[in-house]
Amino acid sequence: MDVNITEEQQVEQIKAWWKENGKAVVLGAVIGLGGLYGWRYYQGEVQAAKEQASDAYTQVINRLESGSADAVADVQAFISAHESSQYSVLAALQLAKAQVTQGELDAAAEQLSWAIGNTQDAAILPIAQTRLARIYAEQQKFDQAMAELDKVTAESWQAKVAELRGDMLLQKGDAVAAREAYVQAxxxxxxxxxxxxxxDLAQ
Structure with a gap:
């Protein structure tokens, strides 16, 4: 702005600029504020959904642990309703555990396979994989059990995996290979x- 013009001329220039650009400024401010409040609203909704899923998870797992007649159906319905949430994976693990207790190994294996396919969580994945391997071994499907153990790549799980491999080899009747696995573990x-x-193997 020219410093030599009068105050009145400055006012007129400001008015002219505002007339030309005012709508864009207001629109930009509205969009900016709208985006901010929209983001906050979205974040609030996400948090509310997480809390709702957490509460629902607690309820269905409590029913499962209490032995409620409809518990299995309730957990399966929860999993279907929250497929994109890690709570569904946790629910599948708990359901599989209950099914193993009931001797329903095929159903438990199905739940664990679903959980493995629907999580990348480094804390959950090895648990599901080793549990599935145990079920395969219990069903005498030793090749599938070993293949599942091979998928466990977490460094902190390698000792446990080697020990499980030894257990399965011993169960299969291969004491020599079982001892090697135990030594590795x-x-x-x-x-x-x-x-x-x-x-015991040395005796």
């Missing part, structure tokens, strides 16, 4: 039961 990190297992 011992090198990676011994469990309280591992020494007993090795001592």
């Amino acid at each position: 011992q090198q990676l990190g011994a469990s309280p039961a591992l020494k007993i297992k090795l001592d």
